[in-house]
Amino acid sequence: xxxxxxxxxxxxxxxxxxxxxxxxxxxxxxxxxxxxxxxxxxxxxxxxxxxxxxxxxxxxxxxxxxxxxxxxxxxxxxxxxxxxxxxxxxxxxxxxxxxxxxxxxxxxxxxxxxxxxxxxxxxxxxxxxxxxxxxxxxxxxxxxxxxxxxxxxxxxxxxxxxxxxxxxxxxxxxxxxxxxxxxxxxxxxxxxxxxxxxxxxxxxxxxxxxxxxxxxxxxxxxxxxxxxxxxxxxxxxxxxxxxxxxxxxxxxxxxxxxxxxxxxxxxxxxxxxxxxxxxxxxxxxxxxxxxxxxxxxxxxxxxxxxxxxxxxxxxxxxxxxxxxxxxxxxxxxxxx
Amino acid sequence: xxxxxxxxxxxxxxxxxxxxxxxxxxxxxxxxxxxxxxxxxxxxxxxxxxxxxxxxxxxxxxxxxxxxxxxxxxxxxxxxxxxxxxxxxxxxxxxxxxxxxxxxxxxxxxxxxxxxxxxxxxxxxxxxxxxxxxxxxxxxxxxxxxxxxxxxxxxxxxxxxxxxxxxxxxxxxxxxxxxxxxxxxxxxxxxxxxxxxxxxxxxxxxxxxxxxxxxxxxxxxxxxxxxxxxxxxxxxxxxxxxx
Ligand SMILES: [Fe+2]
Ligand SMILES: [Fe+2]
Numbered sequence: 001x002x003x004x005x006x007x008x009x010x011x012x013x014x015x016x017x018x019x020x021x022x023x024x025x026x027x028x029x030x031x032x033x034x035x036x037x038x039x040x041x042x043x044x045x046x047x048x049x050x051x052x053x054x055x056x057x058x059x060x061x062x063x064x065x066x067x068x069x070x071x072x073x074x075x076x077x078x079x080x081x082x083x084x085x086x087x088x089x090x091x092x093x094x095x096x097x098x099x100x101x102x103x104x105x106x107x108x109x110x111x112x113x114x115x116x117x118x119x120x121x122x123x124x125x126x127x128x129x130x131x132x133x134x135x136x137x138x139x140x141x142x143x144x145x146x147x148x149x150x151x152x153x154x155x156x157x158x159x160x161x162x163x164x165x166x167x168x169x170x171x172x173x174x175x176x177x178x179x180x181x182x183x184x185x186x187x188x189x190x191x192x193x194x195x196x197x198x199x200x201x202x203x204x205x206x207x208x209x210x211x212x213x214x215x216x217x218x219x220x221x222x223x224x225x226x227x228x229x230x231x232x233x234x235x236x237x238x239x240x241x242x243x244x245x246x247x248x249x250x251x252x253x254x255x256x257x258x259x260x261x262x263x264x265x266x267x268x269x270x271x272x273x274x275x276x277x278x279x280x281x282x283x284x285x286x287x288x289x290x291x292x293x294x295x296x297x298x299x300x301x302x303x304x305x306x307x308x309x310x311x312x313x314x315x316x317x318x319x320x321x322x323x324x325x326x327x328x329x330x331x332x333x334x335x336x
Numbered sequence: 337x338x339x340x341x342x343x344x345x346x347x348x349x350x351x352x353x354x355x356x357x358x359x360x361x362x363x364x365x366x367x368x369x370x371x372x373x374x375x376x377x378x379x380x381x382x383x384x385x386x387x388x389x390x391x392x393x394x395x396x397x398x399x400x401x402x403x404x405x406x407x408x409x410x411x412x413x414x415x416x417x418x419x420x421x422x423x424x425x426x427x428x429x430x431x432x433x434x435x436x437x438x439x440x441x442x443x444x445x446x447x448x449x450x451x452x453x454x455x456x457x458x459x460x461x462x463x464x465x466x467x468x469x470x471x472x473x474x475x476x477x478x479x480x481x482x483x484x485x486x487x488x489x490x491x492x493x494x495x496x497x498x499x500x501x502x503x504x505x506x507x508x509x510x511x512x513x514x515x516x517x518x519x520x521x522x523x524x525x526x527x528x529x530x531x532x533x534x535x536x537x538x539x540x541x542x543x544x545x546x547x548x549x550x551x552x553x554x555x556x557x558x559x560x561x562x563x564x565x566x567x568x569x570x571x572x573x574x575x576x577x578x579x
Contacts, residue, residue, distance in 0.1 A: 069359075069364070072358065072359040072367070073359050076358050076359045079355040079356075079358060080352060080355055080356065080566050080567060081566060081567065081569060081570050082570075083403075083570045083571045083574070083577075083579040084399045084403075084571065084579045085348075085378065085381070085382050085385075085398050085399055085402055086382075087579055088351075088355070088378060089375060089378050089379065089382070092355055092358065092371055092374055092375050092378065093371070093375060095358050095359065095371065096358065096367070096368055096371035096372070096375070099358070099359075099364055099367040099368045099371070100368060102364055103364055103365070103368070106364070141570055141579075191579075194578060194579060195579075198577055198578060198579075199574060199576075199577050201574060201577075202574065202577055307359070307360075310360075311359065311360040311361065311362075314360070314362070314423070315361065315362025315363060315366075315423065316362075317481070317483050317484055317487065318362035318363075318423050318473075318477065318484070319362055319363060320480070320481050320483075320484070321476055321477045321480025321481050321483075321484030322476050322480065324480045324481045324484075325475070325476040325479055325480045328479070
């Protein structure tokens with residue numbers, strides 16, 4: 001089980017043996033497939049692929065898409081209160097980008113023979129998950145900065161390798177997404193930089209946000225490698241290129257110098273450069289919190305789902321009207 | 337300056353109301369579209385507020401004007417002030433507002449105020465898209481299911497009393513000098529445009545008496561105070577701060 005979007009994390013009712021996906025054009029046997037991958041490096045929608053590969057991909061892409069969509073909420077929470085019109089515009093555009101990411105990803109999933117409405121149903125009924133990081137509240141404006149800097153930063157770390165993942169439509173979606181995520185990360189950094197160079201109250205706001213978002217951001221990479229059963233298979237299939245711990249280390253190495261540039265302290269006294277390893281050491285992550293959030297006991301799990309389900313239900317009459325209109329006018333045109 | 341503030345505040349308050357929809361729209365494509373519309377309106381508001389500040393000549397910035405004026409100093413119309421948490425209401429209002437802004441900015445292309453005509457040149461293309469979008473939805477909802485027809489008609493009925501305020505006469509001196517577009521002169525074309533969409537949507541134009549407005553003189557709905565309280569709270573909690 002891993003937690004970053006763009007990372008595969010299973011739930012009990014999605015383990016092998018519960019069919020929920022149509023079989024592909026042909027269920028290629030896994031060994032031939034791995035050999036083919038070594039030659040070809042890219043699988044396209046019409047290619048043969050093992051059923052389990054297809055299933056893993058659908059689950060991962062759907063969960064990634066859901067994360068983009070649920071991720072609109074914590075930051076959307078500050079659109080109405082953004083402290084300047086320029087920040088308001090940047091934030092609206094950012095949250096809009098996340099909706100766009102969701103769209104690309106649902107389309108990528110649809111190339112595997114599932115449909116968006118179905119995936120969204122699975123999200124609403126709790127059968128599919130989204131990244132746990134979005135179950136934390138955005139309490140102050142600085143949280144918008146911390147999410148951009150740390151959460152989008154962690155997402156980029158995880159997603160840049162996915163630009164070369166074995167499934168063509170997913171990798172191409174990732175190329176577009178990553179470009180925008182790096183803007184988001186820079187914007188988040190800039191929000192925090194402005195705050196940390198502002199009044200004492202602004203500075204305190206920035207430090208508080210980093211204190212609250214640092215550990216949850218590290219948990220976005222999922223459990224340690226020796227506790228991550230799905231990873232090996234995903235690596236063999238080219239869906240995952242680096243292990244959870246490697247990605248986490250990469251993120252820490254990128255982020256520590258940036259925190260120094262910001263003049264903010266990361267809430268881990270054990271962070272220090274290790275010359276021998278050529279990496280930053282950091283403290284032990286307490287994963288019990290992550291598991292609580294995954295189980296549904298995070299600060300905002302219930303609110304995020306309620307918000308999403310309500311928007312969907314409130315919009316039902318609109319979608320029905322659009323479908324009825326289209327059907328009516330298709331008939332009218334056919335008759336003409 | 338008052339005239340420019342009127343245009344700016346209509347756009348700013350509309351952007352603020354549109355922002356609410358992002359993550360709450362009936363489908364994902366609509367989250368993207370409503371965010372686009374909100375961003376366009378916000379962009380128009382910023383250019384117009386900067387211009388209003390320059391006309392005033394006291395060095396007030398767009399943020400000074402957006403965050404540090406009280407509601408009695410806002411110049412928006414009542415149409416844009418009220419919450420719009422029903423999609424039908426949002427689309428009825430967008431249809432009315434964008435039909436008006438479309439004529440308004442087209443007329444302002446010829447404004448003798450070079451900044452205004454510049455803003456209008458960009459805005460006229462943006463609001464044409466907003467009008468298109470509202471048209472698309474009002475027709476689909478009006479001519480969709482019996483439920484959507486009823487809801488769309490109810491939404492139109494609810495918004496209709498606020499239409500006339502859009503045509504409140506502007507300062508005659510500004511109209512005479514060619515700075516302002518005469519709102520009363522826009523009325524025919526705006527209502528015509530709306531009527532065509534309403535007919536195509538199989539809806540009926542409401543016959544209701546217009547409400548007394550007063551927004552252009554700073555007499556607003558009660559709801560504007562709440563909108564501003566939310567929008568301005570953080571900025572006002574940190575006087576002098578940069579963000
Ligand atoms: Fe994203
Ligand atoms: Fe992002």
